[in-house]
Amino acid sequence: MKCIVGLGNPGFKYRKTRHNIGFMVVDHIASDHGWKLSKSGFESHYTVEHLNGEKIILIKPQTYMNLSGQAVKKVMDYYDLEPEDVVVIYDDLDLPTGKIRLRQKGGHGGHNGIRSIIEQIGTKEFNRIRFGIGRPENDLPVVDYVLGKFPKATRKEVDVAIERSSHAVEDWMKKPFLEVMNTYNQ
Numbered sequence: 076m077k078c079i080v081g082l083g084n085p086g087f088k089y090r091k092t093r094h095n096i097g098f099m100v101v102d103h104i105a106s107d108h109g110w111k112l113s114k115s116g117f118e119s120h121y122t123v124e125h126l127n128g129e130k131i132i133l134i135k136p137q138t139y140m141n142l143s144g145q146a147v148k149k150v151m152d153y154y155d156l157e158p159e160d161v162v163v164i165y166d167d168l169d170l171p172t173g174k175i176r177l178r179q180k181g182g183h184g185g186h187n188g189i190r191s192i193i194e195q196i197g198t199k200e201f202n203r204i205r206f207g208i209g210r211p212e213n214d215l216p217v218v219d220y221v222l223g224k225f226p227k228a229t230r231k232e233v234d235v236a237i238e239r240s241s242h243a244v245e246d247w248m249k250k251p252f253l254e255v256m257n258t259y260n261q
Contacts, residue, residue, distance in 0.1 A: 144195030170207025173232030
């Protein structure tokens with residue numbers, strides 16, 4: 076079984092914000108396959124499905140970003156998942172808007188959702204899809220930037236990157252994550 080985690084904040088006011096890109100990717104995967112994250116549990120909205128012969132759980136933690144690790148830990152414990160069975164999709168200020176980068180381990184890089192996951196599961200070694208949102212300009216505070224929406228001028232590149240992230244997740248159902256990294260990190 077594999078777990079696909081999209082990070083974000085619950086509630087309508089955060090729906091299309093940069094910080095919710097993980098939710099957007101998970102929603103895209105679900106929509107492509109006609110699935111709905113209609114179950115509630117593990118402090119998440121989730122669904123359990125099959126994709127390319129692999130049983131998967133898609134989750135969107137409802138704990139708010141800073142406590143995402145609580146939800147991830149509950150799912151991992153319940154389904155007896157190892158860190159290598161998990162991929163976390165989240166926003167990254169250090170990548171240009173629309174650029175994705177896959178990694179198998181690393182620090183939190185200042186991202187509170189990743190920090191929470193590392194603290195809760197006790198390791199930095201889990202799969203990630205970092206989704207570039209760029210950095211704020213004109214001295215805009217980071218919190219206002221990440222909780223802001225993508226401008227229309229970047230919508231096309233964001234949509235392309237959402238699609239690429241979804242394909243990377245689907246490829247992971249068929250190949251080791253390292254192979255998927257080599258394909259998508261170009």
